Amino acid sequence: MSTEQPHRPEQPSDPAHPDWSSTGFATRAIHAGQDPEATTGAVVPPIYQVSTYKQDGVGGLRGGYEYSRSANPTRTALEEALAAAEAPAGSTARGFAFASGLAAEDTLLRAVLRPGDHLVVPDDAYGGTYRLVARVFGPWGIDHTAVDLTDLAAVGAALEPGRTRVLWVETPTNPLLGVSDIRALAGLAHDAGAVLVVDNTFATPYLQQPIALGADVVVHSTTKYIGGHSDVVGGALVVADGAQLPGDLSSPTGTRDLADAAAFHQNSSGAVAGPFDAWLTLRGLKTLAVRMDRHNANAAAVAQFLDEHPGVREVIYPGLKSHPGHELAAQQMTGFGGMVSFRAGSEAKALEICARTRVFTLAESLGGVESLIEHPGRMTHGSVAGTALEVPDDLVRLSVGIEDVADLLADLEAALA
Numbered sequence: 042m043s044t045e046q047p048h049r050p051e052q053p054s055d056p057a058h059p060d061w062s063s064t065g066f067a068t069r070a071i072h073a074g075q076d077p078e079a080t081t082g083a084v085v086p087p088i089y090q091v092s093t094y095k096q097d098g099v100g101g102l103r104g105g106y107e108y109s110r111s112a113n114p115t116r117t118a119l120e121e122a123l124a125a126a127e128a129p130a131g132s133t134a135r136g137f138a139f140a141s142g143l144a145a146e147d148t149l150l151r152a153v154l155r156p157g158d159h160l161v162v163p164d165d166a167y168g169g170t171y172r173l174v175a176r177v178f179g180p181w182g183i184d185h186t187a188v189d190l191t192d193l194a195a196v197g198a199a200l201e202p203g204r205t206r207v208l209w210v211e212t213p214t215n216p217l218l219g220v221s222d223i224r225a226l227a228g229l230a231h232d233a234g235a236v237l238v239v240d241n242t243f244a245t246p247y248l249q250q251p252i253a254l255g256a257d258v259v260v261h262s263t264t265k266y267i268g269g270h271s272d273v274v275g276g277a278l279v280v281a282d283g284a285q286l287p288g289d290l291s292s293p294t295g296t297r298d299l300a301d302a303a304a305f306h307q308n309s310s311g312a313v314a315g316p317f318d319a320w321l322t323l324r325g326l327k328t329l330a331v332r333m334d335r336h337n338a339n340a341a342a343v344a345q346f347l348d349e350h351p352g353v354r355e356v357i358y359p360g361l362k363s364h365p366g367h368e369l370a371a372q373q374m375t376g377f378g379g380m381v382s383f384r385a386g387s388e389a390k391a392l393e394i395c396a397r398t399r400v401f402t403l404a405e406s407l408g409g410v411e412s413l414i415e416h417p418g419r420m421t422h423g424s425v426a427g428t429a430l431e432v433p434d435d436l437v438r439l440s441v442g443i444e445d446v447a448d449l450l451a452d453l454e455a456a457l458a
């Protein structure tokens with residue numbers, strides 16, 4: 042077949058492929074795209090560890106599969122499940138799975154930007170996102186402005202109608218847990234002719250549904266909560282039904298449909314999730330709801346404990362009333378998440394605490410079942426040192442896991458003593 046679009050598998054409306062779009066979150070996360078396998082009835086999508094598919098005569102594809110960069114059944118199952126998890130109830134969206142969160146971001150930015158375009162990014166964005174925008178896309182003629190997304194007037198001033206194509210939102214942010222108003226930002230972006238992209242990695246679709254609030258695209262590092270077990274790196278894009286490319290841009294296939302452009306670029310640059318990685322990520326997604334409930338509860342207890350501890354200068358957690366985004370987070374999210382940051386008072390103290398925990402493992406990344414501790418200034422956010430995105434040197438970031446909370450509190454108590 043010589044069409045430019047990869048083949049997408051058929052999605053027949055028959056009893057073997059039911060519509061889960063009106064069911065609750067946990068039901069969708071477990072069932073959407075997970076039809077029992079036709080030949081054996083296997084209840085979990087198998088790992089189709091295969092690169093190519095026999096054709097019944099030239100172009101006679103079975104179910105649309107031709108080559109695994111374009112589509113693979115295990116990846117399709119994940120892409121449908123991710124789309125169902127992010128789509129507002131009763132609607133659809135299109136999902137795309139990648140080899141990492143940054144691969145997903147790179148593909149999206151290539152699809153929506155051209156040389157001379159401008160984008161607005163959070164001044165406390167994930168460091169890797171900022172590095173991609175500033176140091177990879179910058180030399181290709183893409184200009185950016187970093188702005189505080191909690192200041193809507195500043196965002197409005199940074200958007201240049203006709204030149205700004207993307208407003209990039211991350212909420213809560215990594216690692217400073219800033220909370221910004223997705224609905225208001227969507228209005229500002231759309232008035233300026235830009236698309237609204239939300240990195241939903243920290244909140245997950247269980248706690249926050251950006252498309253229902255006006256986002257055109259949701260980005261994930263599925264490495265984090267969706268995978269949930271620190272055993273796989275992956276990323277995803279979920280494009281809202283009907284989302285269009287910004288300005289007068291059309292995709293290389295000639296359409297203005299943003300999901301078609303994402304599909305074209307996913308296939309053309311090929312940073313796709315492999316079958317085993319897709320399978321592990323799917324396995325994680327099925328338990329996301331129950332894991333997040335425990336992450337929320339444990340993080341709230343940890344934040345409370347640290348807030349009352351005399352050795353801690355400041356605790357940053359959207360669930361605390363002292364957090365400037367607390368009210369907004371309470372409206373926009375259905376829980377405050379599992380990430381807690383705090384300021385130890387000095388870099389030396391921060392480094393000492395990081396060295397002394399036993400249950401909290403000193404490591405980068407987040408969102409797994411096990412608790413992690415890290416020093417953003419020297420670890421995850423080292424790449425933004427010296428930029429507007431530099432983080433305080435006494436900052437410690439906790440990814441609060443789902444262990445017994447008493448053990449987590451005792452570990453922190455000992456490390457702070």
Ligand SMILES: *Cc1c(COP(=O)(O)O)cnc(C)c1O
Pocket residue numbers: 141142143144167169170211215240242243261262263264265274275276
């Ligand atoms: C980790 C992370 C990314 C990048 O994802 P990778 O899977 O590491 O490429 C993007 N955004 C946020 C908020 C992250 O935490």
